[in-house]
Amino acid sequence: MGGYTLSGVIKIALDAMGGDNAPASVIDGADIAKAKSPHIEILFVGDETVIRPLLAKSKYLKDADVTHTEFAVSSKETASQAVRRGRESSMWLAIAEVAAKRADAIVSAGNTGALMAMAKLQLRTMPGITRPxxxxxxxxxxxxxxxxxxxxxxxxxxxxxxxxxxxxxxxxxxxxxxxxxxxxxxxxxxxxxxxxxxxxxxxxxxxxxxxxxxxxxxxxxxxxxxxxxxxxxxxxxxxxxxxxxxxxxxxxxxxxxxxxxxxxxxxxxxxxxxxxxxxxxxxxxxxxxxNGAVFLGLNGIAVKSHGGTDSLGFSNAIDVAANLVDHGFIPDVSAAIEKAGLIREQRKIVND
Missing domain, CATH: 3.40.718.10 (Isopropylmalate Dehydrogenase)
Known part of the structure; x- marks a missing residue:
């Protein structure tokens, strides 16, 4: 879907421990995405003792950055449980990279409810958006x-x-x-x-x-x-x-x-x-x-990969994230929502 407009390096934080086949499918998928789009820079967040040996076998990511944490959000946790217990999890820390502007997007194949809750807490909704x-x-x-x-x-x-x-x-x-x-x-x-x-x-x-x-x-x-x-x-x-x-x-x-x-x-x-x-x-x-559903309406790009996908599917989720960054998706949404808000206010004034 779509194609890249190369506009510089895009850094994507990956929840390396999220999904049924993590971290192997995450790393293999990132390797595929990197081969197609060299301007992508990958940050893996997860258990470094497991991730590093897999990176050593990769073709394009041997020297990729890793933020270490031993904690991961379980697929069985509710959103509230994950938020309470998961502040040191790979999912939370990957989102934090986007919130701190150290990464342009986050991709996770982990628990959907937890990802939405954590993303809303850290990235916040865009001005004028009532619900993502x-x-x-x-x-x-x-x-x-x-x-x-x-x-x-x-x-x-x-x-x-x-x-x-x-x-x-x-x-x-x-x-x-x-x-x-x-x-x-x-x-x-x-x-x-x-x-x-x-x-x-x-x-x-x-x-x-x-x-x-x-x-x-x-x-x-x-x-x-x-x-x-x-x-x-x-x-x-x-x-x-x-x-x-x-x-x-x-x-x-x-x-x-x-x-x-x-x-x-x-x-x-x-x-x-x-x-x-x-x-x-x-x-x-x-x-x-x-593969690659997007949480729209947040102050940052968060992409949810299907939990059971393989490396090819995960690479497509990364492609989605990179495309949205490349094409200035966040500014486009902000402009559209602001315009809609002004139209609604003008109509309210006329009706009053």
Whole structure:
């Protein structure tokens, strides 16, 4: 997704101990990312006694910096437990590097709730942002589609959704390089009168041309795979269900396809003829290509990698972080939110 505009060295702090396959997948993934983008500088945060031997086997990171800590956040800890107990953890210390401006971004495959809580505490929300959101990409019939929120906020109001749309627009532009991406609100139907009141109010605000959002109306769940819009905005409850459903359906489809081609001798022969097309299909649908959800709305770039991903998937999460730094994502979001706030104030004055 996207491409780099080389603008100098980008330093990325990695929670080396976060994720099911850490630290090996983190280090291998960083090595892949470094090979593609030499302007990335990596700081590993974690147990140096484990990390250093793995770095010695790497191709591009033998002399990388390591901040040592023996503590790591468990996947079973709640966000509050992690914050109370984890001030010396690899996750907390990696975020602290961004908060102190010693790193440009942080990437972790660790506990999502803990990462969000720690990032909010240390990085703080941007001025004008009421709630941060989690954004990620889905494959569609056309270009990848961005969706937010994917689980940070189970309940939202119209102001939250408008801010999500503005942040999602800047996020999509940074990673995909597409000007004026289209935006839709997830709803139970496309008709204007459908859905909760806050959805209809958000639709009214997003329809304001002064806001600068290319709003295309409501979209239904069946539209998600069609790529009818570039960005789908929803609350975290619906977004997380959509994400998990999509992951489950993709897994089921892959399983059924494998079973079908193993069903008989003729099916195996058919596989030989279809192998190239199936390989292309597998590449497009590979979840590792879309790995790297971003916490939008914070005063710093924090990227969440899937906990069970491998080195290739983790390298893509690093790519996402580097692209956002490269393309000035934070200033773009700040400008969009400030503009929206001014428009809202002006409308309030007129109405009063």
């Amino acid at each position: 959101a989690i954004a990620g990409f889905f494959p569609t019939e056309h270009d990848p589609m961005c969706m937010l929120d994917l689980g940070a906020n189970l309940e939202c109001d119209e102001e939250n959704l408008v801010q999500f749309a503005l942040m999602g627009q800047a996020f999509y532009l940074s990673l995909m390089g597409k000007d004026n991406p289209t935006v839709g609100l997830l709803n139970v139907g496309e008709e204007e009168q459908k859905g909760h009141e806050y959805l209809r109010l958000a639709a009214q605000e997003l329809s304001n041309p002064d806001l600068g959002v290319n709003y295309r109306g409501f979209v239904e769940g069946s539209d998600l795979v069609k790529g009818s819009v570039d960005i789908v905005v929803t609350d975290g409850f619906s977004g997380n269900i959509a994400l998990k459903t999509a992951e489950g359906v993709a897994g089921l489809f892959a399983l059924m396809l494998r079973r079908s081609f193993r069903a008989s001798v003729f099916a195996r022969i058919g596989y030989l003829f279809a192998r190239k097309s199936l390989k292309n299909f597998q590449t497009k649908m590979d979840p590792r290509r879309y």
